[in-house]
Amino acid sequence: MAFPVILLAEDNQANIDTMCGYLESRGYRLILANNGQQAIELTASQKPNLIVMDIQMPEMDGLEAIRRIRGDRQFTDVPIIALTALAMPGDRESCLAAGANEYLTKPVKLKQLTATIQQLLGK
Known part of the structure; x- marks a missing residue:
């Protein structure tokens, strides 16, 4: 398999730099979206192997973006990892x-992110 393409939907530049640097050093190719709407458009055009979706984003939040991506039949099997800064009771359930x-x-x-990605990509 060629290098897996990961769509990172995140609006915090520091987080983007950290995650991109780390994942690219491990052989992943990264596509960036700064909000949920962009994430949906890039998923449709780039067809990433996996999506890392921040939940708190401007314009359209990650949950709405995940629901819309899942609503498109061709993306029902693309693994999505939800990231949230504000861990509230019920967050995990609402993300899933x-x-x-x-x-x-x-x-x-x-390391946990990479392990999760490898697990979801069946590596």
């Missing part, structure tokens, strides 16, 4: 209900 496969809280432990 929206269609995320996994849920991680920020600040994200990069």
Whole structure:
């Protein structure tokens, strides 16, 4: 398999730099979206192997974006990891209900993120 393409939907530049640097050093190719709407458009045009979706984003939040991506039949099997900074009771459930496969809280432990990605991509 060629290098897996990961769509990172995140609006915090520091987080983007950290995650991109780490994942690219491990052989993943990254596509960036700064909000939910962009994430939906890039998923449609780039067809990533996996999506890392921040839940708190401007314009359209991650949950809505996940629901819309899942609403498109060709993307029902794309693994989605939801990231949330504000871990509230019920967050995990709402992320999984929206269609995320996994849920991680920020600040994200990069090793845990990578392990989760590898697990979801069946590596």
